[in-house]
């Protein structure tokens with residue numbers, strides 16, 4: 348069984364990587380991802396400067412997944428840009444992903460300009476879907492703002508660019524968003540981000556689980572797998588073939604990875620399960636994916652990618 352994944356003319360040993368925001372805040376964590384069986388990595392979404400984020404507790408692992416309202420804590424763009432620039436010169440390091448999430452359109456543009464002027468040779472991910480910056484709506488739920496953002500971004504950014512999208516829940520919205528995205532030379536979309544503003548309640552203590560925003564936070568894990576698969580498949584059916592898809596959301600097993608690829612994903616990210624199990628999760632998931640493929644007599648990802656059958 349061959350797990351190698353091609354993605355916009357780049358090849359990875361396998362289709363798995365972390366989701367931004369999980370195990371990717373520090374160089375130590377990022378090095379642990381590189382040392383793991385993951386095919387590549389993405390850095391925590393960066394703002395221009397260091398950001399403390401929301402008060403703790405701001406992440407809770409739950410039986411069926413996770414809830415988080417981190418509030419965009421990060422070391423600042425220079426920290427992550429320095430990391431990827433240093434790593435990309437080393438042999439045996441795969442093409443890397445760098446995530447940016449300004450708290451304004453201008454900050455996004457300033458960061459993209461800085462990356463564009465650098466020697467970074469990987470993929471830049473513009474996060475349009477952070478649900479946890481108090482007072483800041485998720486850009487990608489505002490279709491006009493999204494169009495304006497992408498217009499401005501592609502005027503100044505000349506390297507491969509992807510966007511991180513929130514989940515959509517309406518077929519008409521898939522049509523509208525895909526129509527917007529198809530206007531741009533995007534390298535990829537990454538779908539989904541956490542399901543925003545869920546509320547976990549602990550009945551024994553009669554309290555919420557996290558401190559920020561009265562307990563409202565983004566959901567991940569098993570809760571969101573069907574939503575993630577729907578968004579991957581809906582966009583695969585609507586986007587130009589030139590736009591690749593990273594599937595994110597709800598991956599716990601190799602079968603879940605298989606499902607994302609069947610739905611049309613070219614790469615698959617792991618968040619909540621990585622938070623629970625640590626980087627060893629990638630050794631398990633690559634083995635399980637390999638086992639599922641072998642049982643079905645598939646030898647390459649292309650044998651079943653985007654091959655979901657209807658009834």
Ligand SMILES: O=C(O)c1[nH]c(=O)[nH]c(=O)c1I
Nearest residue numbers: 416417418419477479541565
């Ligand atoms: O709260 C966060 O830092 C966060 N949390 C998420 O679940 N998605 C995001 O894009 C972000 I920027």
